[in-house]
Amino acid sequence: MASSPAATPAATHDMLRTRRSVPPIQLDGPGPSAEELDGWLAIAARVPDHGKLAPWRFLVIEGEARHRLGAIIADTHAKDFPDADEKRLDQERRRLAHAPLVVAIVSRAGPHIKIPEWEQVLSAGAVCMNFVVAANAAGYATAWLTEWFAYDRRVLDALGLEPSERIAGFIHVGRAREVPSDRPRPDLAQIVTRL
Structure with a gap:
């Protein structure tokens, strides 16, 4: 069976070599289809997982949920900073609203008789x-x-996280209006030790 050009090692390496984060404020729609998203979630779950614990789970945040959670984020910020002006509160309100899709990866790492918690955290990453x-x-x-x-525990409670759960990351997904220029990357001579 012939592989598609996108599946070739060279294409994969090129994509990984040039991969770049794009700030959420520069992301637009359309977002992925439900089928695409389900495929990515299945791929995301295929990671090293010592003990088969699945010490992570997903929160899919799209549509109106982005705005509802944004209001909670802004209200929480306003409680801590009562002098915050409307411009700042609007920034907080829009935290999850720029991209058409945000997926939160929740770490469920915890004490286990055989599996170190650190390995569970790395699995979530x-x-x-x-x-x-x-x-x-x-x-x-x-x-x-x-x-x-x-x-912030108040926001985590609103997201439905258990007391022992933590956010490993909010991943904002969309179409880039523009891709920022690359940032300096580590010099391999400074970070590689050959034994």
């Missing part, structure tokens, strides 16, 4: 990256972010 790569390979742009509200 791998889920985030698999999801980003799947979306990018399909021609969409992404931004993997957390922001302050990923660490």
Whole structure:
């Protein structure tokens, strides 16, 4: 069976070599179809997972949910900063509304008799990256972010997270209006040690 050009190692390497985050404010629709999204979620879940714990889960945030959760984020910010002006509150309100789709990866890492919690956390990070790569390979742009509200218990409660759960990332997905210029990347000579 012949593979498609997008599936060739050279095309995959080129995509990974040039992959670039795009700020959510520069992402537009249309977003992915339900079928595309389900495919990416399946790809994201195919990560190293010592013990087959699936120590992560997904929250799909699209449509009106982006605005409803944005209102919660803005209200939470206003409680902490009562002097915040309307411009700032509008920025908070729109945190999840720029891209047509946001997927939150929730880490369910916790104590286990055999599987270190650290390995479970790393697995959640791998889920985030698999999801980003799947979306990018399909021609969409992404931004993997957390922001302050990923660490605010009031917002996490509104998202339905259990007390032991944490946000590994909010992945914003859309079509890039423009791709920012690349940022400096690490010099391999500074980060590689050969033993």
